[in-house]
Amino acid sequence: MDPARVEQLVHAIEGKDMSTAAHTWRVVLYTRAMAEEAGLDLDRIRHLTHAAALHDVGKLDIPREILAKPGRLTAEEFEVIKQHPVTGYARLVTLDVDDPLVLDLVRFHHERWDGLGYPYGYALEQIPVAARYFAVIDTFDALTSVRPYRHKVGDEAAHDAIIELKKGAGTRYAPDAVEMFSGLFETGRLDWILHYFNDECPVPRYGDVDQLNRAYAARRRE
Ligand SMILES: [Fe+2]
Numbered sequence: 001m002d003p004a005r006v007e008q009l010v011h012a013i014e015g016k017d018m019s020t021a022a023h024t025w026r027v028v029l030y031t032r033a034m035a036e037e038a039g040l041d042l043d044r045i046r047h048l049t050h051a052a053a054l055h056d057v058g059k060l061d062i063p064r065e066i067l068a069k070p071g072r073l074t075a076e077e078f079e080v081i082k083q084h085p086v087t088g089y090a091r092l093v094t095l096d097v098d099d100p101l102v103l104d105l106v107r108f109h110h111e112r113w114d115g116l117g118y119p120y121g122y123a124l125e126q127i128p129v130a131a132r133y134f135a136v137i138d139t140f141d142a143l144t145s146v147r148p149y150r151h152k153v154g155d156e157a158a159h160d161a162i163i164e165l166k167k168g169a170g171t172r173y174a175p176d177a178v179e180m181f182s183g184l185f186e187t188g189r190l191d192w193i194l195h196y197f198n199d200e201c202p203v204p205r206y207g208d209v210d211q212l213n214r215a216y217a218a219r220r221r222e
Contacts (some may be wrong), residue, residue: 001050001099009060010053017059017067029193029216030137037184044101048130051105054117054133058088058106076137082118085110100148114171118212132174136165136181139173144194155193158185158194192219 010024030222031052035045059067062084067076073081084167089107095105108131115123143161144154162182169178184190 001097003050004097006050006053009057012060013054013056016064017056023145026054026141026193027055027134027137030141030190031134032216033184033190033193034133034180037180042191047099047101048105051102052134052137054088054092055104055106055109055138055216056088058084058086058089061087061091064166067092082110086119101150103132105130105134107131109138112134113174114173117172127174133177133180135221136173136177138188139168140165140181140185154195162186 002078010021014021014024028049030216032045032049035048044167062080066073066080069077089103092103092106105128108120108127111117111120111122111127111131112135113127113132115121140158140161143164144157148153165173165178165180169175
């Protein structure tokens, strides 16, 4: 996909949802680290980082009152939220996106290994591999990012998040995806992403891919 178009959509998502630029950067960088660990070629890595950046593009089609609602959602509102993988997929198809990695990740990132996810209820290998791995990354980031109601942050939150992911391996998450992510995390090579791009620090614009590449390369050399 054209990086300028990715950036445009990422900005639109950030403007509509409470998601932050920091969240986008972190999931993109975790995705990239996982893809490298898996030995994928540069082209596929680039496609996957675009897919990660756009995973919640479907939220553009969810009413703002629901996305920004403080407090609990009603069952009906949650049903609307559960459509965002479908609306995201449809939106990208309308924009002539035909990259299967991007389409699969956007469409299936809330499916669960045991078939209890949404919106399709796919299970096991029915779920495309990119979406299975991304589900682990997205959960890890949700559990470790700064939230007003969360007391634990940083390493302590990460330690708990890894335990949570391992508990869910084979039910919520694909076991191989949890194994790879937790293994990579335990090497310490993801620490800089966890610590640097917190929700309160200013982050570069997503579209500045060169800057992202430099930041990533510099950290990898350390
Ligand atoms: Fe999502």
